[in-house]
Amino acid sequence: MSSAATAPEIGPGPGTGAAPWRAALRTWQAQDGRAWIFVAKTFIAALLALWIAFRIGLGSPRTAMLTVFIVAQPQTGLVLAKGFYRAAGTLVGSVMALLLLALFAQQRELFLGALALWIGLCTAGATRTRNFRAYGYVLAGYTACLIGLPAAQHPELSFAIAVTRVSEVLLGIFCAGVVSDLLLPQTLGSGLIATVRDGHQAFARFVVDALHGRLDAGAIEQAHDRFLAQVIAFEAQRDAAYFESPEARLRSSRLRLMNADFMAATTGIHLLHQARLRLLKRQQTAVLAALQPLYAALAEAVQPAGEALPARAADTPPLLARLAAFRAALPARAAAARAQLATPGEQLDADTVCELLQRFAGELHDYTDSYRSLATPGGLPPRPAPAYVPHGDRLGAALAGLRAVAVLLAVSVFWIASAWPSGIGAVSIACIVCCLFAALPAPVAAAKGLSIGFAAGLIASFCCGLLVLPQLDGFGLLAAGMAPFVMIGVRLLATPRHAGIGAGYCLMFGSTIGLDNLTRYDPALLLNEGFAALLGALVATLAFALIVPAGSPRLRRHLTRSLHQQLRMACFAPVAGLRHRFENSTRDLLGQLLAGADRGTGEDRALLARAMAVLEAGRAVIELREVAGSGGLPIGTRAGLHAAVRVIARLFDTPDVPRRQQALAALARIDTRLLPSAPEAIVDAGDDVAADVGEQAALRRARAALHLLRSLLGDDSSHAALSSHDAGTDPEPLPQAPPDAP
Amino acid sequence: MPREIELFGFFVPTLLPIFLFAFGLQWLIDNRLGRLGVYGRVWHPALFRFSLFVCLFGALGLALYR
Numbered sequence: 001m002s003s004a005a006t007a008p009e010i011g012p013g014p015g016t017g018a019a020p021w022r023a024a025l026r027t028w029q030a031q032d033g034r035a036w037i038f039v040a041k042t043f044i045a046a047l048l049a050l051w052i053a054f055r056i057g058l059g060s061p062r063t064a065m066l067t068v069f070i071v072a073q074p075q076t077g078l079v080l081a082k083g084f085y086r087a088a089g090t091l092v093g094s095v096m097a098l099l100l101l102a103l104f105a106q107q108r109e110l111f112l113g114a115l116a117l118w119i120g121l122c123t124a125g126a127t128r129t130r131n132f133r134a135y136g137y138v139l140a141g142y143t144a145c146l147i148g149l150p151a152a153q154h155p156e157l158s159f160a161i162a163v164t165r166v167s168e169v170l171l172g173i174f175c176a177g178v179v180s181d182l183l184l185p186q187t188l189g190s191g192l193i194a195t196v197r198d199g200h201q202a203f204a205r206f207v208v209d210a211l212h213g214r215l216d217a218g219a220i221e222q223a224h225d226r227f228l229a230q231v232i233a234f235e236a237q238r239d240a241a242y243f244e245s246p247e248a249r250l251r252s253s254r255l256r257l258m259n260a261d262f263m264a265a266t267t268g269i270h271l272l273h274q275a276r277l278r279l280l281k282r283q284q285t286a287v288l289a290a291l292q293p294l295y296a297a298l299a300e301a302v303q304p305a306g307e308a309l310p311a312r313a314a315d316t317p318p319l320l321a322r323l324a325a326f327r328a329a330l331p332a333r334a335a336a337a338r339a340q341l342a343t344p345g346e347q348l349d350a351d352t353v354c355e356l357l358q359r360f361a362g363e364l365h366d367y368t369d370s371y372r373s374l375a376t377p378g379g380l381p382p383r384p385a386p387a388y389v390p391h392g393d394r395l396g397a398a399l400a401g402l403r404a405v406a407v408l409l410a411v412s413v414f415w416i417a418s419a420w421p422s423g424i425g426a427v428s429i430a431c432i433v434c435c436l437f438a439a440l441p442a443p444v445a446a447a448k449g450l451s452i453g454f455a456a457g458l459i460a461s462f463c464c465g466l467l468v469l470p471q472l473d474g475f476g477l478l479a480a481g482m483a484p485f486v487m488i489g490v491r492l493l494a495t496p497r498h499a500g501i502g503a504g505y506c507l508m509f510g511s512t513i514g515l516d517n518l519t520r521y522d523p524a525l526l527l528n529e530g531f532a533a534l535l536g537a538l539v540a541t542l543a544f545a546l547i548v549p550a551g552s553p554r555l556r557r558h559l560t561r562s563l564h565q566q567l568r569m570a571c572f573a574p575v576a577g578l579r580h581r582f583e584n585s586t587r588d589l590l591g592q593l594l595a596g597a598d599r600g601t602g603e604d605r606a607l608l609a610r611a612m613a614v615l616e617a618g619r620a621v622i623e624l625r626e627v628a629g630s631g632g633l634p635i636g637t638r639a640g641l642h643a644a645v646r647v648i649a650r651l652f653d654t655p656d657v658p659r660r661q662q663a664l665a666a667l668a669r670i671d672t673r674l675l676p677s678a679p680e681a682i683v684d685a686g687d688d689v690a691a692d693v694g695e696q697a698a699l700r701r702a703r704a705a706l707h708l709l710r711s712l713l714g715d716d717s718s719h720a721a722l723s724s725h726d727a728g729t730d731p732e733p734l735p736q737a738p739p740d741a742p
Numbered sequence: 743m744p745r746e747i748e749l750f751g752f753f754v755p756t757l758l759p760i761f762l763f764a765f766g767l768q769w770l771i772d773n774r775l776g777r778l779g780v781y782g783r784v785w786h787p788a789l790f791r792f793s794l795f796v797c798l799f800g801a802l803g804l805a806l807y808r
Contacts, residue, residue, distance in 0.1 A: 076788070159752065181788040245787060246776020377779055 034074065035494040037184055042072040042490045045179035047479050049172045050515065054475070058171070059164035062515045067172025069506035072493060077188035078132075079180040080243035083173035085136030090169045093143025094162040100148055105155040108416065111148070116408040118144055120401035123435050127400050128392035130588070131236045138435040145408070145431045149424045188241040189248050195237065196258070197312060199230055200371050203262070204302055204309045204319075207269055207364065211299035213276075220273065225594075225608055227266045232591040234259050235388050247377065254373050257385035261367035263583045267615050268360035271708075274616055274718070275353050278711050287349045290337040294357055297333065301326040302364070313375035316368050323365040330358050348707050355704035386580045391589035395558055399548050400438035407434045407543045411536065422532035429536030434543060441596035444549060446500050447541035453492075453504020454537050458530040460485045460505065461512040466523055469513075478515075485509060508533060559593055560607070563614055564652070564722070570618035571649035575625050582618050586611060613721035620712055621648060624705040633698050640670040641702065648709065655722060660713060667710045674703055745806065756806055764799040771798075 046068040053061030071082045096118055104111040122141030126134040147165050151158035206223050209215050215223070238255045241248040276295075279288050301322040303309055310316045334354035341347050366383070373379050411430045415423025433450060437443035464485045472481045489509055492502030512530050514522070548555055566586045573581070590611040597604040627633070628641035644666050651663040712718050746753045772791055781787040 178792060182786075182792060185788050245781065245791075246773045247781060249773065250776060377782070 034186070035491065037186075038072070038074045038494045039487050039490045041179055041183055042068065042176075042493075043483065043486055044183065045072075045176045046486065048179060049175035051475060052171060052175065053168060058168050059160075060168065060516055062510055062513065063165065063168035064172040064175070065515065066507065066510040067169050068176045069490070069493075069503075069510055071173055071176045072490065072506075073180075074186060074494065075188045075191075075240075076177075076180045076185050077237075077240040077242075077244040077248070080177050081132045081240035082135065083177050084243055085132040086139055087170055087173055089136040089139025090143045090166055092140040094147050094166050096140065097144040097147035097151065098158060098162055100144065101151055101155055101158045105152060105158075108152065111152055112409065112412045115145055115148055116405040116412075119408060119431060119435060120405040123404045123438050124397040124401035126435070127397040127439050128390065130388070130390045131239050133239075134439055135436075138438075141404070142428070142432045142435050146428055149427060187244055188237055189244055192234075192237050192241055192248075192255070195230075195234060196255070196371065196374065199234070199262070200313075200368070201309050201311065203227070203265065203367075208299045208303045208309075210269055210273055211295045211302075213295075221605060221608060224266065224270065224612060225604070227262070228587055228590060228594070228608075231259060231263055231587055239388075250377070251374060253385040254370060254379065254381045256388065257381045257383060258367065258370040258374070259388070260386050260580055260584070261363065261370050263587060264579070265360070265363040265367045267583060267619055268356070268363040270612055271616055271619060272353070272356050272360050275356055275708070275711070278715055279349060279353075281715070284346065284349055286341060287346050287353075290340045290346075290350055291353050294330070294333055294337060294354065297329075298326055298357060298361060301361075313371050313373075316372040316375075320365060320368055320372065323361055323368065327358060327361045327365065330354065330361070348703065351700060352704040352707045352711070355701060356708070386577065386584075389581045389584040389588070391562075391585040391592070393559065393562060393589075393592075396555070399555075403543055403547045404431065404434040404438065406547060407431065407540055411539055420532075422528040425529050425532035426536040426539070429533040430540045430543075431536075433537050433540035437540075437544065441592070443544040444541060447537060447544055449498075449500030450504040450507075451534065451537045451541060453489075453501040453506075454508045454530075454534050456501065457489065457505040457508025458512060458527075458534065460488070461509045461530065462523075462526060464509070465513045465526060466521070470521060482513070504537070556593070556596065559589070560610070563589055563593065563607075563611055566614055567618055567621070567652040567722075568649065570621045571625075571645055571652065575622070575629055578625075579619070579622050582622060583615065586615055586618065610721050613718050616718070617652075617709075617712055617722055620705060620709045621645060624702070624709060627698060627702040627705050630698060633695070633702060637670075637674060637702070640673055641706075644670050644706070644709075648713075651713070652722070655719065660719065664710060664713055667706055667713070671703065671706050671710070674699060674706070757803060760802045760806060761799060764795065764802055767798055768795045 046065045049064040049068050050061050053064040058064065067086070071079050071086060073079045073082060100111060100114050100118070104114055119141040122137050126137035126141075129137060143165070147158075147162050151161045154161075206215075210220065234255075238252060238259070242252050276288070276291075279291075302319065304322070310319055334351070337350050337354070338347050341350055369382050373382050407430050408427065411423075411427045414420070415427055420426075433447055437446045437450075440446050464482060468481045469478065472478060486506070486509065489502050489505040492498045492505060495502070508530065511533070512526050514526065563586070566582065566589065569585075570578070570582050590607065593607050593611075594604050597607055624641060625645055628638045628645070633641075644663075647663045647666040651659045745756055747756050747759070748754075768791075771794065775781065781790070784790045
């Protein structure tokens, strides 16, 4: 009674009085709370896996618990994706282990050699894929090692060992996935929607600002850096969110298409911006003045004065309509701009920029259109979605594979020669570390963090397993006794800065705590196993530091050179779908380069500038090849265009002054050949107007593409960015100013 | 139905292929429901999905052990 009477009075009381209290709680919930939720979920999943494994009597229940620690991720999609690829890798690896055992069980040298070869192959394969798929490759490699080594000593038990390992890993993945998905789920999907919205809005704002010329070089560079990170992070999230829910699966291809369109659009705006900078540099004020209304019109189409940019996918149809209207009106406007200009050279400049504008407006339209398609829950992608194309580096892959082989063989030799009882542990851990960290930008630091974690985990395992657990009895008390030790490790795992140490801690703790069906109290065994693992990790760390370190100047130079090699691809790879493959693999490569770049020394900025120059030149070449391949032009002209591509490819291979002049001369020759045919075509093809219009358009495109390439090759700063294989070499300027357009 | 079946010369519990079958069935039904937009009307989609799987696997398993 009294509570009912006082309730209304109390009601507002805490509401006002506890406002700061609640705010504090909310900030804690947003920052630290998430981490603790993750800790609690991981611990529950680990206990669940452990309990089931004990209950159904699996061989070594700790593997199930370890698997939970390994796949533990804050978001459900990441857990499911990592779990899926872990399951797949484990299955393939165990089949391979059985195969190797069947072939070479009696000969340990042959067996270890074949195992090393398989691991090397898997590690090399992993560097050619991205995200958790690479993890699956790595796992297929070292699972063969984890199963094969113990089984080689008892070949008659090999199938049982493989079945036990597979079922424990699957149990751990199942528990981690179920707990992560059911208890307070944190999905990637919701974050992905926010990323998509922010990404589109930020890009549209950037486009408007860039078209109005409100951005300086630094801001543009930063924006492109951000866009690149966005492309790569987005692909990783999309890939993992696929496993989360059927809605995410339905959305996946549209998101992939959107990312591809986004890449094309960022290059498009870069091309436009560069063209404008070149006009400024050559002081073509008349051309700039004539084009100004076109830039303004596109900016107006993206964001009319006084209107906000579309905040959601459902708000985009007006923007799409405006962009389509802009594209339809552009030819007439371009003709008007052209009419203001006196010389043919100026007109060609204007035509080139108009072609770029038309293309960019199309790309922005495509990007917005694929964004719009996300508004309807079950929609299809507006166009077929191309796959994400990673850049596979052959040398890096071979090095990673060779390093893994060398480490495995070195530790095995030590194991065999010293007849060390715990040698298996050292070999396995060295192999795992070598495989897992091969694709990281800074593997030495990661391996060091892991070793520190191993040491900490060994201490914790010693305290928990030898001092605490022997006092306790029953599963409930076991859980209570382990809780503080496990939680420390998982909390470290949840902190991005200490995730490596946390992973090492959890791995070591889980594998040496000695949770088996028959409890054993054996400090010597614990220490032996622990030190073996520590030694394995240290050997792998050494290998990363000694055998062609990932960050070594030579390897970085090689990668930088392969950025340049992308231009060969633009010149010679089959042209169908090349635009996307080129854009995508160049960005992927740049992402790898930037991940290891030193942000302090300006290396990242040099790399970004070079990559943007490569993207620009590649796009111009591909455009030229596309024009040459399309039907609209006479055969002689097309052959001429192909010849020009070959000359340019030679220039890209060895960029020196004579070749640059040669290339510019070849482009000029073809351009003059294109020029006289234009008026003839109008006279000759009077009876077939449609064909004539098609040829005119193709001709205009070809000339614009040629002119773009000529101004690019004639521009000393672009040429410098393209030609220097190592950052900091001198640009080779042309002896005289490049000849102006005819 | 036998409770253990032979797979490549080894005996495995029949529940294993049933588990895999239930998983595949669940995947199909899940995609279908997602396309129909059912998950927009469900309080806890993940729990719904998991329960659906438990029902499928349980029903198939009971058919085996009856």
